[in-house]
Amino acid sequence: MPSYKINLNIMPIPSVLDPQGEAIENSLKNSSNPSASGFRVGKKITFTVRASNKRKCKEIVKDLCQKLLVNEVIEEYSFEIYDEKN
Amino acid sequence: MMKKINFAVLNFPGSNCERDCFHVLTKILKQKCKYIWHDSSSISGVDCIVVPGGFSYGDYLRTGSIASQSKIAKKLKQFSLNGGSIIGICNGFQILTELKLLPGTLLRNKSLRFICKDVNLKVNNDSRFSNLYENNEIIKIPIAHAEGNFYADKITINKMKKNNQIIFSYSDSNGDLNSNINPNGSMLNIAGITNKSKNVIGMMPHPERASEKIFGNTDGLKLFKSVINFYSN
Structure with a gap:
């Protein structure tokens, strides 16, 4: 069965x-380069899924997100699936 | 003499308030109480479960999230559906929101700081957990948390208001709920809420730390007494 590498990105809605994003922005305002704004801090989780195909893999990742990895009251997510090279 | 009911205190790796709760229930209130370990799959002969504070599973991923996947957590859902009473304190509150037994969730404090201090709370006495307080009574209970900033979407908040689910609110000593005295950024100054059927409560303040004269404050005791009172009627 093929293995897929998942990069899951989780951000506050x-x-x-x-x-945290506000604190970063405020601290950068004091630096020499105040051109960046709109900072938001999220997290990235990587893992591997064994599934018969990419579509099945996507279903598994969504299920894991809903069960534990993401709290949809406060977070949204996106993910990328890569074929794992052996 | 006060009626005796059967309490249980859950215990997860990283819980640290379970002994305080057990002490208040058995030594101060002379109730029957047992510990239930997280990988137990049985809750029997229990009227009220306390999910204590602490840092279950090191607060990994999100506070309370790993504990919500434990064997006992799944049994907790069934216990709630059967009408059993559940009190979630601090990390216990966070676990109950992750389990979806309570609405909303607890975010990092607005200040990003861990806050440990006494706070004033305004009480809504329309619940089995607050029936011995006066309505709108102001009590003092300590908080100790970094993630106590209650958040829910507008629809959920409106439903909670309509169902009278907000039991404890951060208040000043006159009962005014203003943003200046809100310690953590909680919506509507929320400190404690129930579920829709009002048999589950979650609260950030620690009533077990304000239940003995030796600590100079017994305002928390009435919460546990209210539950006992509920089963006595």
Whole structure:
């Protein structure tokens, strides 16, 4: 059965205040280059899934996100699937 | 003499308030109480379960999320459906929201700081967990958390208001719920809520730390007494 490498990106939804992102932005305002804004801090989780095909793999990842990896009250997610090279 | 009911205190790796709860229930209130370990799959002969505070599973991923996958957590859902009483304190509250037994979730405190201090709470006495308080009574209970900033979407908040599910709110000593006294950024100054059927409560303040005269504060005791009172009627 093929193995797939997953890169899962989790971000706070726009209506959730992200004090970490705000703190980063405020600290950069004091630096010499204040051109960047809109910082949001999320997390990235990588793992491997064995599945018969890519479509099945996608279903498994979604299920894992809903069960544990993501709290959809406050977070949204996206992921990329790569064929794992042996 | 006070009626005796059967309590249980859950215990996860990283829980650290389970002994305080057990002590208050058995030594101060003279109730029957047992510990239930996280990988147990049986809850029997129990009226009220306390999910204590602490840092279950090191707060990995999100606070309470790993504990919500444990064997006992799944049994907790059934216990709730059968109408059993559940009190989630601090990390216990976080676990109950991850289990979807309570609405919303707890975010990092707005200040990003761990806050440990006494706070004033305004009480709504319309629940089995608060029936011995006066309505709108102001009590003092300590908080100790880094993730106590209650968040839910607008629809959920409106439903909670309509169902009278907000039991404890951060308040000033006059009962005013203003943003200046909100310690963590919680929506509507929320400190404690119930589920829709009002048999499950989650709260960030620690009533077990305000239940003995030796600590100079017994405002938390009435919460546990309210549950006992509920089963006495």
